Amino acid sequence: MSNPAQHIIRYAARQVPALDAIAVITTFTETIQIIQAEETKRAQIAAQRDVLIKALESERQVMLAYFEQRFAERRQALDRFFHLLDYGVTHHDTASIDAALTGILGIIQDNPLRDFETFKKCMARPDFVIEL
Numbered sequence: 268m269s270n271p272a273q274h275i276i277r278y279a280a281r282q283v284p285a286l287d288a289i290a291v292i293t294t295f296t297e298t299i300q301i302i303q304a305e306e307t308k309r310a311q312i313a314a315q316r317d318v319l320i321k322a323l324e325s326e327r328q329v330m331l332a333y334f335e336q337r338f339a340e341r342r343q344a345l346d347r348f349f350h351l352l353d354y355g356v357t358h359h360d361t362a363s364i365d366a367a368l369t370g371i372l373g374i375i376q377d378n379p380l381r382d383f384e385t386f387k388k389c390m391a392r393p394d395f396v397i398e399l
Contacts, residue, residue: 333386337379344374 348370355363389395 329387329390330383332390333383334379337382337386341374341377341379345371348374 348367351363352367352371354360355365355367
């Protein structure tokens with residue numbers, strides 16, 4: 268005759284499937300591979316982000332250089348036209364007044380971004396020099 272405790276243990280053993288050690292190891296290995304793949308993807312995304320940030324910073328520098336040069340030119344031209352306007356008003360010279368106002372309006376109506384694409388292409392060349 269068997270002991271009642273042994274009977275219960277045998278019954279329980281039949282009800283609970285045995286652990287498949289190979290399945291556990293396989294699942295564990297697959298999980299590690301997935302974790303490594305996801306870490307690699309995150310590293311690639313971070314690297315792409317860093318490259319894009321550097322490109323944006325470079326683009327920003329190009330734009331700032333362009334605007335600095337372009338608006339300096341506009342400021343100088345406007346200064347000359349306003350001096351001409353002052354001269355025309357002071358000396359009652361309608362030709363000077365007309366030329367000054369035409370020049371001022373031409374500068375104000377000019378889009379400073381018009382030549383930006385050309386400027387960007389020039390800035391990409393290593394031999395390009397901005398003359399001040």
